[in-house]
Amino acid sequence: MEAILFYILAALIIIFAVASVTSRKILRAVIYLLFVLISIAGLYFLINYNLLAAIQLTVYAGGVIVLFIFSVLLVHHVELELEKTPLKRKIIAGILSLLGLGITLWSIFTYTFKTATTTYSSIEVRDIGLKLLSYGDGGYILPFEVISVLLVAVMIGAIIVAKGEKLKEN
Amino acid sequence: MIAGINIYEILTLTSILFFIGLYGFFTRENLITVLLSIELILNASALNFVLINTYLYPDLLQGAIFTIFIIALAAAETALAIAIIINLYKLIYSVEVKDTETMKY
Numbered sequence: 688m689e690a691i692l693f694y695i696l697a698a699l700i701i702i703f704a705v706a707s708v709t710s711r712k713i714l715r716a717v718i719y720l721l722f723v724l725i726s727i728a729g730l731y732f733l734i735n736y737n738l739l740a741a742i743q744l745t746v747y748a749g750g751v752i753v754l755f756i757f758s759v760l761l762v763h764h765v766e767l768e769l770e771k772t773p774l775k776r777k778i779i780a781g782i783l784s785l786l787g788l789g790i791t792l793w794s795i796f797t798y799t800f801k802t803a804t805t806t807y808s809s810i811e812v813r814d815i816g817l818k819l820l821s822y823g824d825g826g827y828i829l830p831f832e833v834i835s836v837l838l839v840a841v842m843i844g845a846i847i848v849a850k851g852e853k854l855k856e857n
Numbered sequence: 858m859i860a861g862i863n864i865y866e867i868l869t870l871t872s873i874l875f876f877i878g879l880y881g882f883f884t885r886e887n888l889i890t891v892l893l894s895i896e897l898i899l900n901a902s903a904l905n906f907v908l909i910n911t912y913l914y915p916d917l918l919q920g921a922i923f924t925i926f927i928i929a930l931a932a933a934e935t936a937l938a939i940a941i942i943i944n945l946y947k948l949i950y951s952v953e954v955k956d957t958e959t960m961k962y
Contacts (some may be wrong), residue, residue: 689859689860689861689862690859690860690861690862693859693862693866697866697870700870700874701870701873701874701877704874704877704878704897705877707881707893707897708877708878708880708881708884708885708890708893708894708897709881713887713889713890716890716893717889717893720893720896720897723874723897723900724896724900727900727904730904730908731907733859734858734859734907734908734911736907736911736921738921739907739921739924739925742925742928743928746928746932747896747900747928747931747932750932751896751931751932751935754935754936754939755889755892755893755935755939757939758889758939758942758943759889761943761946762889762942762943762946762952763952769885769886769887769890770886770953772884772885772886776883776884777884779883780879780880780883780884781880783879783883784876784877784879784880784883785876787876787879788872788873788876791872791875791876792869792872795865795868795869795872796865800864800865800912800913801913802863802864802912802913803912803913803914803915803916810918810921814918815918815921815922815925818918818922819922819925827922830926834926834929834930837929837930837933838929838933841933841936841937842936844937844940845936845937845939845940846940848937848940848941848944849940849943849944
């Protein structure tokens with residue numbers, strides 16, 4: 688049952704990812720990306736990482752996609768179609784991507800992973816919170832603080848950049 | 858761990874997702890769609906962290922914590938990039954890559 692669910696989610700992820708990078712209507716590309724993100728949240732649910740699935744759904748589906756749609760509506764007409772990419776560039780990019788995929792898959796399949804045999808239960812939110820705030824060995828208090836400062840800096844920076852100066856006539 | 862799925866199938870899935878994002882990054886000509894491709898790439902790597910953590914070290918938490926950091930970074934990067942794109946549109950009325958010759962004004 689879980690295997691069938693995994694295959695369905697994997698197929699959804701790949702189909703919508705391809706649709707998202709090839710669609711010529713920009714708003715549709717954003718919505719296809721939303722489907723990809725929701726399917727990835729489904730994968731997180733499937734391996735019992737409930738906190739990560741919730742974060743994925745709220746931050747991506749709730750925040751990032753709304754930002755994308757907002758900016759698309761701000762700078763484009765909804766019906767506008769993107770320019771066609773030249774066929775030559777498509778072929779070169781496809782060959783490069785397939786080459787990279789081949790090399791990656793080859794190196795993955797020639798390596799034997801030592802899969803853990805211990806039983807696995809779902810991760811408690813409490814454990815993640817304690818680990819993030821612990822300052823002992825293997826604690827993550829410093830990166831946590833750095834990421835907080837980064838988020839504040841990005842917020843201020845985004846406000847200043849998007850507000851901008853008064854436009855000069857050019 | 859997902860019953861009946863081994864780690865190779867999962868790594869295949871994330872690699873395919875990563876290189877689809879890379880293909881989009883190479884071929885797209887619009888700044889917003891380039892950002893969409895970057896989101897795909899970041900999501901593939903986050904998924905990789907979580908799944909490798911689940912399969913190889915199920916009693917550790919590193920993968921989950923790094924994924925939280927990746928998601929925070931992705932959100933920050935998107936917010937800043939969209940601010941820059943909107944500012945650019947106010948300046949040159951276009952968000953195509955080929956029109957973006959100067960970023961300083």
